[in-house]
Amino acid sequence: MTDAPLILLAAGGTGGHLFPAEALGVVLMQRGYRVRLVTDHRAMKYSGLFSAEMTDVVPSETVRNRTPWALARTAVMLGTGTLVALNLMRRLKPAAVIGFGGYPTLPPLIAASLLRIPTLIHDANAVMGRANRLLSGRVSAIATSLPGVLDRDPQLAGKATTTGTPMRPAILAAAAVPFVSLQPNGPLRLLVVGGSQGARIMADIVPGAIEQLDPALQARLMLTQQVRDEDMARVRAVYDRLKLSCELAPFFSDLPARLAASQLVVSRSGAGTVAELGAIGRPSILVPLPGAIDQDQFANAGVLADAGGAIRIVQSDFTSERLAAEITALAGDPNRLTAMAVAAKSVGRLDAADRLADLVERVADVR
Incomplete structure (x- = not known):
């Protein structure tokens, strides 16, 4: 497995972001890939596929309000996180970086795009989230859980694929x-x-x-x-x-x-x-x-x-x-x-994890 391609999964530290990442990780490992999780400190309280040895914590911050102080703090934290993520990408050399939403995905996805590493974001909502919206112009491909999410944006719709939301084994x-x-x-x-x-x-x-x-x-x-x-x-x-x-x-x-x-x-x-x-x-x-x-x-x-x-x-x-x-x-x-x-x-779509894994393989060109 040490020579197998590495896929980095980036997710915010809540279950809504982590569980689809975990479901995709299970399928990718079954297909012979290595996986790691990039997230913020909140994810460490969740048990599941990603052990501490498989997890990299990158500094991040969410936009909590629009005051100048809060926006400045968010910008500084995201900038710091991007520098950390750049070093992480150079060290790990992933075949692709897959984002599942939340502001903690901004640093690793931005770093990957700067280094021209293939990138993909998955959005589980009927309306694309703000972090994914910020990343959508940079990434190689977009996966959505529901059809029609990007119908009003032809430029993004052209690189979108409807896969559904990956379901972990317990579901x-x-x-x-x-x-x-x-x-x-x-x-x-x-x-x-x-x-x-x-x-x-x-x-x-x-x-x-x-x-x-x-x-x-x-x-x-x-x-x-x-x-x-x-x-x-x-x-x-x-x-x-x-x-x-x-x-x-x-x-x-x-x-x-x-x-x-x-x-x-x-x-x-x-x-x-x-x-x-x-x-x-x-x-x-x-x-x-x-x-x-x-x-x-x-x-x-x-x-x-x-x-x-x-x-x-x-x-x-x-x-x-x-x-x-x-x-x-x-x-x-x-x-x-x-x-x-x-x-x-x-x-419901029970094959979403496999459909998303297929898309990951195409984007990373690792079949």
Whole structure:
């Protein structure tokens, strides 16, 4: 393996960026390539394919606000990171560098382009992210998860390929688990998640919604909810009072299996979450993160909602009363839940990692 071509995977330090990189890494290693991850310090808390020996941390910074001080700090950190990345590229001599979004991908992708190393970016969102947008003119090729992302930009569309979002092995295993249709008066398996960092809105709204359900439906619920440490006590107090069957935790390491076991998911609509719901095929109520400049989560949720696999609720409309009404309606219509599961699965692509690996081989010219 020491003589095998090296492919560097660059990703921001959140699950939405890291998991597709991990999925591609698995396929590339199966094909005989060496892989390494270039990222920021946040990624070190994620366990998975990339051990510490396979990971290079490059300084980076995200644009957090538009004040002159913040922009100057971001520019300095990204400039420093690019110098570090240039030295890394000269030492490792990769055959290609593949970016998965997030500002930590800017230094390694810019360094690679300066050294004329083949580059490719993958964007999982229905609207291209800001970091990828900045890189799009420099890179050799662009992979998108969804069709039509670059239709309004013919210059970029010419080097774009729709591959889907690469799925890690745990998601592929979960995708093989059939959906269990809700039975009259049977248990309703409800999963509530809020993204890799959790979401306060779920702690604010979901307990109140559960409290408003008919007691007979409360008794049928088997609830799993991601709850931040700072919200745990108040959420647990409500469910204890209701004597609800529930499991609460800040993070679930086995989330793919829990998605597969669920009959309804309430979640944010990050690109990774939407892709996984499609791959596994589970009905969902999606609440896009508000305030984003490009409204990427709103567009992501629209992909599943338009297919009939999800209900999209903007955060201003996401109240306990609205959520209780939606859960009640779905619990009373098992056929609709099953149809939503089928519709969600129609959106998923299980061969995305292989399709992206094929594109990587073409870009790097290493077949």
